Amino acid sequence: MKSSLSPTRTTTPESVPLLDLRRQYESIREDVLTAIARVCDSQSFILGPEVEALEREIATLTGADCAVGCASGTEALWLALVAAGVKPGDSVITTAFSFFASASAIVRAGATPILMDVDPGTLNLDPALVEQRLRTKPTKKIGAVLPVHLYGQCADVDAFVRIAQEFRLAIVEDAAQAIGAEWRGRPAGSLGAVAAFSFYPTKNLSAYGDAGIVTTSDPEMAEHMRRLRNHGSPRRYYHEEFGWNGRMDAIQAAVLRVKLRHIACWNESRRQHAGAYDRLLADAGLSARECNAPVQLLTRSPHAKHVFHQYVIRAERRDDLRKFLADRKIGTEVYYPLPLHLQPAFAYLGLKAGDLPVAERAAQEVLALPMFPELTDSEIRWVVENIAEFYS
Ligand SMILES: Cc1ncc(COP(=O)(O)O)c(C=O)c1O
Incomplete structure (x- = not known):
């Protein structure tokens, strides 16, 4: 997969955490x-x-x-x-x-x-x-x-x-x-x-x-x-x-x-970061809707003002991608790897694998990328470049 990102990248971050509370502090x-x-x-x-x-x-x-x-x-x-x-x-x-x-x-x-x-x-x-x-x-x-x-x-x-x-x-x-x-x-x-x-x-x-x-x-x-x-x-x-x-x-x-006192501003930064991810993933040809793109974005309702507690993609070969990013010190997380009906604690409800297929498939595909207000443009760019490299 060809990435059109490199020319504008300024620095290569050593690592990109999923969340860095220290910067906020x-x-x-x-x-x-x-x-x-x-x-x-x-x-x-x-x-x-x-x-x-x-x-x-x-x-x-x-x-x-x-x-x-x-x-x-x-x-x-x-x-x-x-x-x-x-x-x-x-x-x-x-x-x-x-x-x-x-x-x-x-x-x-x-x-x-x-x-x-x-x-x-x-x-x-x-x-x-x-x-x-x-x-x-x-x-x-x-x-x-x-x-x-x-x-x-x-x-x-x-x-x-x-x-x-x-x-x-x-x-x-x-x-x-x-x-x-x-x-x-x-x-x-x-x-x-x-x-x-x-x-x-x-x-x-x-x-x-x-x-x-x-x-x-x-x-x-x-x-x-x-x-x-x-x-x-x-x-x-x-x-x-x-x-x-x-x-x-x-x-x-x-x-x-x-x-x-800062929450409105922090939520706005999150929305801007999400917009940057959206654009960069699309520019890199990773999330195009028409072809068999390896990354799918979640739907945003026109009635919802999102606060991007998490920026989540659905990714082909999710676990391999996650490991590839971890090797490059890019933090990700899976929210959630096992739907609630398949949790042992809820076995008494009598639901089994296959009963709630959309949730089960999502559990295998979702991946949360680094997201916090203080995240920088070059970090977002670096995350997307590495995703592009994985799928290239
Ligand atoms: C969707 C959802 N519900 C409930 C909770 C429970 O919140 P807490 O961890 O503060 O008990 C969390 C957070 O962990 C959550 O993400």
């Missing part, structure tokens, strides 16, 4: 350390004013009326499901192609996940299949549908809203990878009944440890989640139901508040 170091010192000076380490301030700021960003800080994205999903009314014995529809927590949180809420296949273009939960399932196999007590905004692109919200209204389901957004993403100009976090975000260190908005948040415009749901994250306790040492310790640390909130 260098740009905000003073502000982060000041924020952490503020928490230490206050001696208020759990919930409190920092978490409350973050909750207000995230509510504003997502367009939801309320936000409830918690210990992780996984905890956020559990809070969201319980607050949405999912009860032990219910079922919840979700995607088979996501991180384990999207489905394990359903199990933790006492419900059974109905794992379904994904759209072949976007790899997000396929609403047509969900609708077909609901029409042809009516199941009692389906409490919610939980679409994941995979890689930072919103699932087909129009379709899920229609389905949710017709079948009276709550939409629980798994927005763990999608802070700042939008659907028809509306932010992730206010597209369903309730939404869960993760601030795991690799996420677009990331803490210096574990943290998460839930957003909703229903104040009763928000109050319920505030109790649930704190042992079901509306006031100290009085417990109305069984919650858990799912509280957020003040230090994490303080760090997140520093980073929140």
